[in-house]
Amino acid sequence: MTNKSTPHPLLPNEQERYKPVEAEITCPKCKTKKKIQLRACINVSLHPEEKQQVLDGSFFKYTCKECGEKVSIVYPCLYDDMGQTLMVYLLPGNTEDALEKMNAQQNTWSPDMLKAAMVCTMRAVRNPNELCEKIKIFDNGLDDRYIELTKAFVFSQFTKQNPDIKAVQVLYEKKDGKDGFVIITRDEKTLFAAIPDGLYEEMIRLFEDKLPKKKTACYELIDAKWTAKVLESEIKKQ
Numbered sequence: 001m002t003n004k005s006t007p008h009p010l011l012p013n014e015q016e017r018y019k020p021v022e023a024e025i026t027c028p029k030c031k032t033k034k035k036i037q038l039r040a041c042i043n044v045s046l047h048p049e050e051k052q053q054v055l056d057g058s059f060f061k062y063t064c065k066e067c068g069e070k071v072s073i074v075y076p077c078l079y080d081d082m083g084q085t086l087m088v089y090l091l092p093g094n095t096e097d098a099l100e101k102m103n104a105q106q107n108t109w110s111p112d113m114l115k116a117a118m119v120c121t122m123r124a125v126r127n128p129n130e131l132c133e134k135i136k137i138f139d140n141g142l143d144d145r146y147i148e149l150t151k152a153f154v155f156s157q158f159t160k161q162n163p164d165i166k167a168v169q170v171l172y173e174k175k176d177g178k179d180g181f182v183i184i185t186r187d188e189k190t191l192f193a194a195i196p197d198g199l200y201e202e203m204i205r206l207f208e209d210k211l212p213k214k215k216t217a218c219y220e221l222i223d224a225k226w227t228a229k230v231l232e233s234e235i236k237k238q
């Protein structure tokens with residue numbers, strides 16, 4: 001796939017900014033080349049069907065017309081849900097560097113974009129799974145920072161009880177009406193660990209006054225590394 005264009009800041013409500021990016025894809029199976037259109041922005045207010053496509057995984061999949069091969073296509077794109085005041089930038093590859101560049105470009109953002117960014121929850125994610133996780137967290141009325149802190153405690157308990165299981169990803173999920181985490185193991189099994197009653201609320205109680213109040217328009221990576229930093233600074237204070 002050739003897509004050399006660097007991600008640029010996108011302005012909500014300005015249609016002309018959402019022009020699709022053209023890319024060429026070569027099917028890994030039959031080698032057929034095809035020009036495809038990549039949407040640089042997923043605006044769920046304008047295109048609610050695209051939210052469903054992100055959640056069911058089809059948004060980042062291309063099906064070869066010649067041989068039917070399904071190819072995953074992951075590229076930088078902005079998920080914009082104004083209803084939830086949520087903007088999530090998917091930055092695959094070298095996420096930390098891309099994020100730094102993105103935030104450094106703020107001086108080129110329009111006043112509208114900056115205004116939107118000040119009221120929105122601004123997140124960066126590494127892959128489509130993490131994007132789905134953020135969508136589900138906010139759709140269920142939860143705060144991803146306390147969910148990440150909860151995840152650290154639930155996962156550490158899970159590891160103690162299951163020392164032989166090697167997890168590769170832990171993602172928030174709601175299952176049978178219970179909030180919890182899907183644990184994807186190295187041998188591609190998925191397990192579910194529910195959040196014990198009251199633990200999420202306990203995280204809010206413990207950390208509410210310790211987390212910075214939003215005052216920037218930066219995209220942030222709220223992940224296991226972020227959680228480790230928060231917990232580490234708490235330990236140092238004690």
Ligand SMILES: [Zn+2]
Pocket residue numbers: 027028029030031032064065066067068069
């Ligand atoms: Zn093919």
